[in-house]
Amino acid sequence: MATILSMKNITKTFPGVKALDNVNLEVEQGEIHALVGENGAGKSTLMKVLSGVHPHHSYSGDILFQGQKCEFKNINQSEELGIVIIHQELALIPELSIAENVFLGNEQSTKGIINWNESIEKTKALLDKVGLHINPQTLIKQIGVGKQQLVEIAKALSKEVKLLILDEPTAALNEEDSENLLNLLVEFKKQGITSILISHKLNELMAVVDRITILRDGKTIETLSMEKDGVTEQRIIKGMVGRDMNDLYPERVSQPGGVVLEVKEWNVYNPENPQQQIIHNANFHIKKGEIVGIAGLMGAGRTELAMSVFGKSYGRNISGRIFKDGKEIKIENVNQAIEQGLAYVSEDRKKYGLVLNDSVRENLTLANLFKISRRSILNKHEEVKQAENLKGSMNIKTPTIEQKAINLSGGNQQKVVLGKWIFTNPDVLILDEPTRGIDVGAKNEIYKKINDLAQEGKGILMISSELPELLGMCDRIYTLAEGRITGEVNKKDADQEQLMTYMTRSRRS
Missing domain, CATH: 3.40.50.300 (P-loop containing nucleotide triphosphate hydrolases)
Incomplete structure (x- = not known):
């Protein structure tokens, strides 16, 4: 040839x-x-x-x-x-x-x-x-x-x-x-x-x-x-x-605590077309120390559900109730979501996760400037210290924290986004396609970090298009089809065929 x-x-x-x-x-x-x-x-x-x-x-x-x-x-x-x-x-x-x-x-x-x-x-x-x-x-x-x-x-x-x-x-x-x-x-x-x-x-x-x-x-x-x-x-x-990697999904002993976040009767309409309902009466909950998955085909409403819960950053005419640690809370915008201990890692890291022309340092600390400020004045020394700590703990490969985010590889950009939200010390992390476009080595590192966060007692909601990823990481998995939650499966009972069956259920089923 x-x-x-x-x-x-x-x-x-x-x-x-x-x-x-x-x-x-x-x-x-x-x-x-x-x-x-x-x-x-x-x-x-x-x-x-x-x-x-x-x-x-x-x-x-x-x-x-x-x-x-x-x-x-x-x-x-x-x-x-x-x-x-x-x-x-x-x-x-x-x-x-x-x-x-x-x-x-x-x-x-x-x-x-x-x-x-x-x-x-x-x-x-x-x-x-x-x-x-x-x-x-x-x-x-x-x-x-x-x-x-x-x-x-x-x-x-x-x-x-x-x-x-x-x-x-x-x-x-x-x-x-x-x-x-x-x-x-x-x-x-x-x-x-x-x-x-x-x-x-x-x-x-x-x-x-x-x-x-x-x-x-x-x-x-x-x-x-x-x-x-x-x-x-x-x-x-x-x-x-450069090495064998037999366990892509690291083992974790799951010990869930009480319910940290519960969403009830959640309804969302399309912001471009207010007559079109995107999410229909969704109910789900996440326990402390638990990794919960959401599986669904493209167009099922996974991202729309996640963004609407995170400070109503998607949708209009949103109705329903959110409970945190058993108490009903009101979240009308992203600032309130962060104040209530929620974090959201977007599926589109370049559009929603990063300021690409800013440095790694600025991106890592962006979501919690109050932590490194006093009387509204940024403490540059503290910012550098915290950014260096996050760079080390997230294993972000960059010559310096002053490197612009746009010059990092996709895997390291994703680590910066995750590190940014970890810096807010959230109780609940919503991870939307957290390993999209990332190599197996970086995936393994991010899986370990997610497990560490669960071990610390944080509630994790993980959205993924890859069913093996959900089955390898999650304790429970909800399935979504046409904006409706169609199933809830425990890890020990779940397989790809069963999930796909639930994911393809129409509203008439």
Whole structure:
């Protein structure tokens, strides 16, 4: 099989860190090639070098595409040759429609006049390819992050693709949508399209890829053939982290106390459409020292439920009652939620969890400035001390707490978000997809931290699209379907099939 891409001795340095150190990558024509490694291993940086996001002369080494040496100065030049990258960070304009986003910069026009009918019809066909059945005129801001990811993929498909690079494309997708996407890559392979797939979901990779290249600490460790090398998840993990990791979900002796938070008869309506009810009469409770899961398919209302409880930060016409330690409390905004001992780690860390252009220090202390202030004056010395303590306890990998959050890897960004809320010393933590887009090493560290918090007596509400994660971490699991709680299962009685049955119950069931 012919080689379509060779990257030779690629070295890329950022201030204070060598992101890539003589990395080599070879991809064959028509294969699905996986690129794996821990957060910060250099995967995304390598692909940004390839696509021209990091232009020629900002790195050293050579890129050969279809036998020709390439020196891309920008992403447009790489796209002209058929190299299209879908970044982990979504690059859509919320106020524009799906069709407008798909053909942005590539408008379907004649003599400068856009043909909207053509744009909409072509967008619909592309959306069908990625399994997203939605009106192309829907605004991006009206759909969730998972569907936005599918729009990004449709946008990439609108170009003449020879090499498709997907950076964590299924991180925000449920199992059904993930499977559709992976099947789509297999179809592309039959058509001769080459794909490079970056993902932390190793079971997905092993189902579809031909070869896997492992990076660790900015260096190439090895390239494995799924057909020839007898690849297992454990072998990949060992290559990624440099050690065996047999217990992804650390053991915890569960000793729940009294009920710390109870939500009764909770109803929430869509802020964009007040007639549409999103959450219907939800009832759930969390005990001290207990990890409670919420499982549901995309669109079930998991995030909407969590955000509405956390200071009514989502929804309108919200009704219901909240009890803390047996006493009814009123929470009308986020400040009141924090004062009542609640914390919320959002599924979208970049939009809601971090101030990306602020330092690690500023982000870590942001949610509890009162603790490091006196008479409304910030104590800088105390702020540095507390931030350094959190950096150590959360094992945040950064040269300094003055590093901007935007320059951290996804796993370390997530540790900063979790550390920020731990700094508020909450009684209840709501964790919405706490390990989305994070490698197995960072996942294991965050699982251990969640267990530690439960051992301290804190109540944990954990939302996840990954059923093995919920089964591995939670004491009890609620299932949500169409905004209704459809089941409650204890860990010892739960399995994926039972949870999926409850998750797919309609309101008529």
